[in-house]
Amino acid sequence: MTKASPKVGIISLGCPKALVDSERILTRLRAEGYELTPSYEGADTVIVNTCGFLDSAKAESLEAIGEALAENGKVIVTGCMGTDEAAIRSAYPNVLNVSGPHQYEAVVNAVHEAAPPPSGAFTSLVPPEGIKLTPRHYAYLKISEGCNHRCSFCIIPQIRGDLQSRPAARVLAEAERLVKAGVKELLVISQDTSAYGLDLKYAESEFRGRPVAARMTDLARELGEMDVWVRLHYVYPYPSVDDVMPLMAAGKVLPYLDIPFQHASPSVLKAMRRPAHQEQVIERIKRWRAEVPDLTLRSTFIVGFPGETEDDFEYLLDWLEEAELDRVGCFKYEAVDGAPANALPGAVDEEVKEERWHRFMEAQRQISEVRMARKVGTLQDIIVDELGETEDGEPVIIGRSKGDAPEIDGTVYLAAEDYEHIQVGSIVTARITGADDYDLWGEVEEKV
Ligand code: SF4
Numbered sequence: 001m002t003k004a005s006p007k008v009g010i011i012s013l014g015c016p017k018a019l020v021d022s023e024r025i026l027t028r029l030r031a032e033g034y035e036l037t038p039s040y041e042g043a044d045t046v047i048v049n050t051c052g053f054l055d056s057a058k059a060e061s062l063e064a065i066g067e068a069l070a071e072n073g074k075v076i077v078t079g080c081m082g083t084d085e086a087a088i089r090s091a092y093p094n095v096l097n098v099s100g101p102h103q104y105e106a107v108v109n110a111v112h113e114a115a116p117p118p119s120g121a122f123t124s125l126v127p128p129e130g131i132k133l134t135p136r137h138y139a140y141l142k143i144s145e146g147c148n149h150r151c152s153f154c155i156i157p158q159i160r161g162d163l164q165s166r167p168a169a170r171v172l173a174e175a176e177r178l179v180k181a182g183v184k185e186l187l188v189i190s191q192d193t194s195a196y197g198l199d200l201k202y203a204e205s206e207f208r209g210r211p212v213a214a215r216m217t218d219l220a221r222e223l224g225e226m227d228v229w230v231r232l233h234y235v236y237p238y239p240s241v242d243d244v245m246p247l248m249a250a251g252k253v254l255p256y257l258d259i260p261f262q263h264a265s266p267s268v269l270k271a272m273r274r275p276a277h278q279e280q281v282i283e284r285i286k287r288w289r290a291e292v293p294d295l296t297l298r299s300t301f302i303v304g305f306p307g308e309t310e311d312d313f314e315y316l317l318d319w320l321e322e323a324e325l326d327r328v329g330c331f332k333y334e335a336v337d338g339a340p341a342n343a344l345p346g347a348v349d350e351e352v353k354e355e356r357w358h359r360f361m362e363a364q365r366q367i368s369e370v371r372m373a374r375k376v377g378t379l380q381d382i383i384v385d386e387l388g389e390t391e392d393g394e395p396v397i398i399g400r401s402k403g404d405a406p407e408i409d410g411t412v413y414l415a416a417e418d419y420e421h422i423q424v425g426s427i428v429t430a431r432i433t434g435a436d437d438y439d440l441w442g443e444v445e446e447k448v
Helices: 016-031 055-071 085-091 104-114 156-160 168-180 216-226 239-249 266-272 281-291 310-323 350-373
Strands: 007-012 045-050 075-079 138-142 185-189 204-207 210-213 229-232 256-258 296-303 327-332 379-389 395-401 412-415 427-435 440-447
Touching: 007 016, 007 055, 016 045, 016 075, 016 104, 016 138, 016 185, 045 055, 045 104, 055 075, 055 085, 075 104, 138 168, 168 185, 168 204, 168 210, 168 216, 185 216, 210 216, 216 229, 216 239, 229 256, 239 281, 266 310, 281 310, 296 310, 296 350, 310 350, 327 350, 350 427, 379 412, 379 440, 412 427
Parallel strands: 007 045, 045 075, 138 185, 185 229, 256 296, 296 327, 412 440
Antiparallel strands: 204 210, 379 395, 379 427, 395 412, 427 440
16 A cells, blocks of 8 residues: 555444445555555544434434544534435535535545545455455345335335345355455345345346346355355245245245334234234244244344334233244334325324333243243354354354344353464354353354
8 A cells, every 4th residue: 555545444334235335435445455444543534334224223323423523623414414414414504515425426526525536446455355344254235226116104115216136147246246245245236125126037147157036035045155144134025935935944044034024913913014914924934933942033023113002012911922933123212304104193102002012022031031042051053253252251252043133133252271273253053051131151162
C-alpha cells in the first residue's frame, strides 16, 4: 500500500443483507486502491450503512451518523434509512451524501468526491472472494433482493422493491469462491428464500457445465455438494420446503430452518397480511421432525400487534407449546413510518406489550431448557468460532452446533487440554456434558 492511499472507515448497521451491501462497497473501494481503517481517526471519509426497519433502528442509525460526524466530519450515509433523506438531512445537514440500499455506485462516487482514488488499478489487493466483514470461516450468501409480499408492518418492499433473484450460476460461483477462500459455513439469506427464482420463472443457468434451475431446492442441492455447512434463513413454510428435508436427512444441508412465523393467531396473521397460512403448520413441523429428527427450528414473533387480543396472544402461547420451536426471537410491535399497519385499529398499550413479551419469552425459555437438556450426552459436530480462555486461564473452544446460527443462536463451550491442533473454522466432534436454557458445554472427542 502506498502512502497516498486514501483511507475509508465504515460502520455497518442492520441485518445480514445490509452487511452484504457493505462488503460489496468495500470490495469495490479496495479494488480501486483505498485503504480500509477501523478508526475514525485518520479516515478520509466514513460510510455509515444504516438500518431503517424499526424506529429504534433508525434512532441507532442517527446516533451512529452523529458520532461519525463528531469524530470525523466527512460522512457518507447509505442503506435502508437513506430512503428518508429528509429525516437525515434535518438532523445532520452536513452529511456529504445520502443514498438508499444497494446504491453501490452512489456510495463509491461520493467516496471519490470526498477522497479521490489513487491512480492506477489495484485489483490484486482484493482477495478473490471479495472483502468479508464476517469472520473468514462463515459468510452470508445473498440469493435475492426485495420481496413480493406486502406484510402490513413492513416497508422493505417499498425500500427494496419486488423480488429480484440472482441467477443460480452467479450465486453458486460466489459460493465456490468463498469456499475456495476458506469459508466453512454458508448462510443463505434473502427476504424470502422459498420464493427464490419466482421472478426468473426458475430459469436455468449453467454451473460447472450443467444447468441449474433458480429454485430453492436446486440451489440447496448444489450448495450441498460444496462440502461445507449450508444454513437456510428466512424460509417460508410453502410446500416446496418439504423437498429440502431429504437434503437435510442426507447431511447435505444443515438440519436448520429459520422461518419467520411472526404470529399464530389466524386473525393477527390476516391483519399482518402474512404469506403462508399457519393452519397445518404444526402437522408439517411434526412431519419434518419425523424425517429429520435433529432439525432445529428458529423463528421470530411480534407481540402487541394492533388488534391482538388476550385470546390471540394465548392462542400464540398454545401454538408455541405445541410447536416446541428450538430458537425464538420476539419483538414488541413498533410502528414503522410508512407501514400500512399504522392505520390499523386496536393499538395495544405499551404495558400490555411488555407483559406479553415477558410471558412469551418465559414460555419459550422453558421449551428451550427442555430441548437443550435433551442434547446432554449426545455427540455433536461443532464449528469453532474462537479459541479462548476461561477466567481461570484454562483453554476453551467456543463454537456452535449445527443448530446454532452465528450471532443469533446459542454458543457451545468445549473444555480442551490444549487446542494447538485446532483452528478457527475447523469442525470438531464433541460430547455434550451440560446445558442451560440456551447454551451447551462439552468436551472434544475428535477433530472431524
Ligand atoms: S415477507 Fe413480509 S416482512 Fe418479509 S420482507 Fe416481505 S413484506 Fe417484509
